[in-house]
Amino acid sequence: MEILYKKSRMLTDTPLSYCPGCTHGIVHKLLAETLEEIGAEGNVIGIAPVGCSVFAYKFFNCDMQQVAHGRAPACATGIKRCNPDKIVFAYQGDGDIASIGIAEIIHAAARGENITVIFINNAIYGMTGGQMAPTTLLGQKTTTTPYGRVVGINGNPIRLCEMIATLDGPCFVSRVSVSDPVNVRKAKKAIKKGFENQINKKGFSLIEVLSTCPTNWHMNPVQSLNYVKNEMTKIFPLGVFKDCQEGN
Amino acid sequence: MKQLMKGNEAIAEAAVRGGCRAFFGYPITPQNEIPEYMSFRMSEVGGVFLQAESEIAAINMVYGAAGSGARAMTSSSSPGISLKQEGISYICGADLPCVIVNMVRGGPGLGGILPAQSDYFQAVKGGGHGDYHMLVYGPSTVQEAVNIMYDAFDKADKYRLPVMLLGDGMLGQIMEAVELPEMKDVNSFPKKKWATDGSGIGADRRVINSLFIDPDSLEKQNHSLFSKYELLKRNETQYEEYMTEDAEYILVAYGTVARVCRSAVDILRERGIKAGLFRPVTLFPYPTNRLYQIADKEELKYFLSVELSMGQMVEDLKLAVNGKKKVKFFGKVGGNVMSPEEIVDNLVSKIEEN
Numbered sequence: 322m323e324i325l326y327k328k329s330r331m332l333t334d335t336p337l338s339y340c341p342g343c344t345h346g347i348v349h350k351l352l353a354e355t356l357e358e359i360g361a362e363g364n365v366i367g368i369a370p371v372g373c374s375v376f377a378y379k380f381f382n383c384d385m386q387q388v389a390h391g392r393a394p395a396c397a398t399g400i401k402r403c404n405p406d407k408i409v410f411a412y413q414g415d416g417d418i419a420s421i422g423i424a425e426i427i428h429a430a431a432r433g434e435n436i437t438v439i440f441i442n443n444a445i446y447g448m449t450g451g452q453m454a455p456t457t458l459l460g461q462k463t464t465t466t467p468y469g470r471v472v473g474i475n476g477n478p479i480r481l482c483e484m485i486a487t488l489d490g491p492c493f494v495s496r497v498s499v500s501d502p503v504n505v506r507k508a509k510k511a512i513k514k515g516f517e518n519q520i521n522k523k524g525f526s527l528i529e530v531l532s533t534c535p536t537n538w539h540m541n542p543v544q545s546l547n548y549v550k551n552e553m554t555k556i557f558p559l560g561v562f563k564d565c566q567e568g569n
Numbered sequence: 570m571k572q573l574m575k576g577n578e579a580i581a582e583a584a585v586r587g588g589c590r591a592f593f594g595y596p597i598t599p600q601n602e603i604p605e606y607m608s609f610r611m612s613e614v615g616g617v618f619l620q621a622e623s624e625i626a627a628i629n630m631v632y633g634a635a636g637s638g639a640r641a642m643t644s645s646s647s648p649g650i651s652l653k654q655e656g657i658s659y660i661c662g663a664d665l666p667c668v669i670v671n672m673v674r675g676g677p678g679l680g681g682i683l684p685a686q687s688d689y690f691q692a693v694k695g696g697g698h699g700d701y702h703m704l705v706y707g708p709s710t711v712q713e714a715v716n717i718m719y720d721a722f723d724k725a726d727k728y729r730l731p732v733m734l735l736g737d738g739m740l741g742q743i744m745e746a747v748e749l750p751e752m753k754d755v756n757s758f759p760k761k762k763w764a765t766d767g768s769g770i771g772a773d774r775r776v777i778n779s780l781f782i783d784p785d786s787l788e789k790q791n792h793s794l795f796s797k798y799e800l801l802k803r804n805e806t807q808y809e810e811y812m813t814e815d816a817e818y819i820l821v822a823y824g825t826v827a828r829v830c831r832s833a834v835d836i837l838r839e840r841g842i843k844a845g846l847f848r849p850v851t852l853f854p855y856p857t858n859r860l861y862q863i864a865d866k867e868e869l870k871y872f873l874s875v876e877l878s879m880g881q882m883v884e885d886l887k888l889a890v891n892g893k894k895k896v897k898f899f900g901k902v903g904g905n906v907m908s909p910e911e912i913v914d915n916l917v918s919k920i921e922e923n
Contacts, residue, residue: 366637366767378776384765386636386777389659392629395621399633399641400765402617403591407637407767425629428622 329353335379342535342542347499351509365408368393372414373447391422394429397436410437416446419455419481433490433524437515443532451537455479486562492518493526494563500549571746576711577602579747583718586752590616591641593630598682599738600672603644624649628656635665636777638764640722644670658697662779666725670734672741675904683904684737689881692735693853703731705853707823711745719750739825807850816845822875823849833912860889871895
């Protein structure tokens, strides 16, 4: 029998812990496929954050470190500086990277650390039950903004890619989405580029993936994907914000 | 051949010779000579030096580097060490080896920059969240600090836990003649099979982790940590005694203060007062058993804990003595260091009280 499709070797057999309709699973698949395609097997160290993807260390079939909330870029720096020929990636959520760990990501980017960072932006703290995130949209209801996020009280959402792209250090900064098959393919391309940059010693790559949280958004999976497409992309436009190979 | 070196620089050089090949730090007085020294020394020996964006980042760089198998260290002073506590807790929870230098300054808050021992509790009782300890040394001289630092990475690797060198501005800034040991061969260190060096796959992949969501697993991990601390108590406890044999009064002090106490003992002996000095070298494990033994001596009237704090180590001393003898306390804080004469006067006044 001909095999038409199989799970990436870079994923373990551990069942994913994510909720139905959550797009972490899609991103895990894209990331694992990419690692396999670039030949990272047996040559890669991943970092799991604090948040919904805290258990990522169970899912990727490679050496993994779980690290304190927000500190993945610092941890990745420590690993990469001591192992410059190994591939190092950090996987972070919005609270992790854009709130508690904003200093770490900015400085890792400014130093041009030769690492690849995958940033899952679902505009909410999922693991803790749906509190406001640094990327929560204005008007969006969360358990700590029960009347919706209001500028005068809660401030504005942070556009991390745009901020990071102002720095001279990073090589590649891109925001993608996995809301439909076309965008999934684009996301895969961006992730792959992030890793190819690392292999070619081009420096820091950040790929932000707009993602869903049906559970805490109180939507079904289809509504969630539409919310990403129709609402999130208005505040977080997709695109490439910096690409050292394109000369910008 | 002995050479004259500043404490901080001698400690840094001893770390290099002991196998340190990764240093992550952040400026804070009075330990700046350590990162400054490492900034050129690491490049000379093919190691890694990085000035981090914060103490928090620095300790998490240590976490990553140590987790990937490197001999990694950081240094800081009190407020910076406070910032590192989260990372230290994770490092202990994940069974990672590393070395941390704390050149203690007075507190709380921004405090001062002069010598203090007010971070004793933080160093020996854990410091961050959760049940854990580090192997903590309180060296008294630059030479002793060098000797401890030289073997600190071996100890950290052996037990897979952080080793902390607890000094102060006096130890860091003083210049003393030191004999530096030979450079250890980095290729001779035992291989770390648990380290995430990137080669792991399938059943052989390694995970560095302090998350144990299942209560039985977390309980097991806590017991596993404490079985290491039992080994530390058995194998690593160090102390020094000076004229304790026939002593009626025993001063108990570590680090900078122990040096002053030694002079105080000499003065007291000259005056015909039978005083002695007990100096813990390891602060965790604390030399509890030996102190408990000494407390049985009939001629011994009391212990006097002398510290640059409002009274921290005195609690461990009291636990060790367990009510067998009186334990008294003399402390100075704020960066003021007591003179030998002040210690003598304090002891004499306490004798007269009785």
